[in-house]
Amino acid sequence: MHRLQDLVRLHRLGVGPRTIARRLRMSPNTERQYRRALATRGLLAGDVTALPELTTLREAVVAALPPKTPPQQVSSAARWTETVTPWLTGGATPTAIYDRLRLEHPDFTGSLSAVKRLCLRLQRARGIQPDDVAIPVETAPGELAQVDFGYVGRLYDAATRVLRKAWVFVLVLGYSRHLFCRIVFDQRIETWLACHAEAFAALGGVPAVIVPDNLKAAVIRAAFGVAGATTLNRSYRECARHYGFQVDPTPIRSPEKKGKVEAAVKYVKRNFFAARREELDAGVLGRELARWAREIAGQRRHGTTQRRPLEVFTTVEQPALRALPVEPYVPTVWHVARVHPDAHVCVGRALYSVPWRLIGERVLVRVTPTALSIYAADARVATHDRVPAGRRSTQEAHLPPQRRDLRHRSQSYWQTRAEQLGPEVGAYIREVFATDDVLAQLRTVQQIVRHLERFPVARARAACVRARFYGSYSYPALKAILAKALDQQPLPGTDASAPAPLTAPRFARDLRAQLALTHEEARHVTH
Template sequence: MAGTRIDYMELRDLVRELRASTNDSAIQRTTGLNRRTIRRYRAWASQHGLLTGDLPSIEHLAALAHDTLMTPAPPQTVSSLEPFRALALELHAAGVEGVAIRERLRERGFTGSLSAVYRFLAQLTPAQPDVTVRVETPPGQEAQVDFGYAGRMIDPVTGVLRKAWAFVMVLAWSRFMYVEFVWNQSVETWLLLHRHGFEFFGGVPHRVVLDNLKAGVTHADVDDPHIQHAYRECAEHYGFLVAPCRPRTPEHKGKVESGVHFVKRNFLGGRMPTTLTQANHDVLAWCQTTAGQRIHGTTKHVPILQFRATEQAALQALPASPYDLALWKAATVARDCYVVFNQAFYSVPFRFVGQTVHVRGGAADVRIYTTDWQLVATHQRATTAGERLTHPDHLPPTHRPGLLLGREMALDRATVIGPATEQVVRTLLDDTVVDRLRTVGRILQLAERVGAARLEAACVRALCYDAISHQAIKAILAQGLDHEPAPEPPAPPAQTYVRDAHDLLGHLFGGVVWN
């Protein structure tokens, strides 16, 4: 009717009915319109020549109806802000909010409401429709990844229900997906899941789109996102580009968002709790059957057929070996010249004590870098918690002897220096009460200061005077006595003969007389 919103397709159908019949009752039965309404439309159609000749196009009919049937809108009420329009526009352009605008206008005599202010501002910036642009990529170009909460599953080790997460990787062109359930979203788990996904597809996409979760992106930024070190290495190893979404825009990875929802409502929907191992076994079959062989709602194709026919060949080849699951950590070198990584201790050159270093823990080794990425230490990966791996040259020279020296090593070093030094060391180590290893280390360290020849000479002199101690040998060296000729060994004591009481007094008891 006039004055209401008109469906122009229905209007065109009504005009056809009016052209075909003059019986308004019959048209009423067909269209359900009131006969007065039918008569009004018949008069309008006759007035504009629509009952004879060619039926105009829908565009012409819509324009004619808009101009002649629609009742002009009543004039709008003048806004109470109109006298203050110039000031309101100036404040709005400066970014001032509605409440503050009302306060500034009140200072100029405005008496209207806050709602009047908001209505006025709404006319300045009419609402824009929420537009979605669908982006499709070529085969093999893109994969999207995400986590979704999967409810509780049974831990196969403890038998206890635990929270589990579903990792979903979707190939953007074919919509073929890989799903795996895990207990956590750690960096190590994140990297392992990428490896499993690529191996499932038999190839690597050219880029991976992800949300800004910490396992992949340490700092979200539109222009310069900071990619987690291990994830960067993983991307370089497999040859894919990391493409984080803009912060708070999950719709930019809508394909995997839909995939996560499909896993929840189809595979997980109504499923009784099973072990994580069983769930992962079942979901792989589900990916290739239920999920892979359905007709996708958007593409209208079967994902697994699209994958096998086209996308699989467009993926990059897998590297010869899988990525070494390396973890990175920033650590401070402690006063004892060690950093802690995964509950084990690794030595670092003592000059870096107190500094922050980057620690990379691979499957076989641990590497330590300075903040400017200079490699300063490499160790084999510790096998047990609390293990301490040490390179002797990382420790201060003054601390090495007492820390690293053992009995056998001390004897070996003393033997190289000379027989007198060996005798001194052996004598000290043979003490059955006091541990003399530290003293031995200090004596041997004197060779680094004065040379092996002088230490050997000092030990010769110490043995002559039976002065076997660190202080005595150090004093001999300090006074230069090692340069003087070695003293003659003391003469053996005069021979004496000792008889026992039986020999002396035996004759008193009938024994032999002693002469």
């Protein structure tokens, strides 16, 4: 009952003015003003059980006691109403509006309090809009799970032996509110996928829909509206296809759309981590967190459902989850990489070759624990086995044909290639390497061997024999021998073999047979 109605009721019961003021917690002067205003309208007298309507009492009081207006009638921020209105509608806070006014409008002299009052008046004038109404969403068992990360401070990482920033990965089932939690040291896609795989294994099934935040491990491009397009991370898409769940990303700047996991993250941080500030070892906290999720979070009576999450999960929701795939999940991660000038891409601090014509282009790299595939324009252009960090995997076909051999810097490699052309070439290359005991002759040998491979083996051997005879161990000298066909001439001091008889061309006629035929024809003509 309103205080005005109480005042009339107590007055009709015969209670004194001071007692009425004390019971209604108002000053005697205020009680007197209200009593006189109501008495003027004849509202104090009457039956106790038939009190006047509250609107009638208020009209009588306002008529007798009009509200006092402040001395300042116009706010210092009122002239900026048209400027502030679209900012406020767009979601800007009063502090943000105040800072922008100061930055962009030098003639603004209002205070932050004035801007706050202006925003409050505009919000009241706007009223409650349909978008302001929070619509509760009920989910069926096994239908939905929400996932998110929450920062929990710096914890000790046993792998690196240093304190690192740590987060807690939380998955909460929409129906039972059962939790799965893991401590992680990054939010990379590899960690994101591993957390999902561990969560599904721990739950013994897969929810139909996963609602993630707009982190890059899940969503590359978020939709800014209903008509906007959402682009999922390729790695997350493959994970969803393997386990058979769908992804429903949260709209951008709308954390309230995944309120279940937002509340769960706060609960984990305030209940578990806040009570264990003295423990910094992530390994110890991880084991305690798993036990806490079962025995504390799972056994509490949830404030919304008024049921125990673990009990509801075990009896109702777990049987409704989708079965785990028969084939084990192989984490697949997609990366965008740029092809370096050496026709390689860097993935996991290791280098992998691609066709050299893609230098400078961006390619997609699909990485599994054992293999790696590279795609350009949606076509696979290379496949490699994984190599350790710091190593290089190069396929000869990916390099330019005329330059791919230059990557080999071993003397034994080029010596072996020379031996394949013949012992004369092998001996000549050994002597080239030995011409200078300080200056390396690798580049000279590379030029010589690659040039000799363009000619028939007989000419390559003869050219090397002639170069050794004259002591010519440079690339220009050997190149000149072959260019001038000197390799086909005998060396000085050697007996030139007699020239071989000329052989008739393939389609030439036999001269002797032709002469015999002509003689026979002449004899017949004479006789």
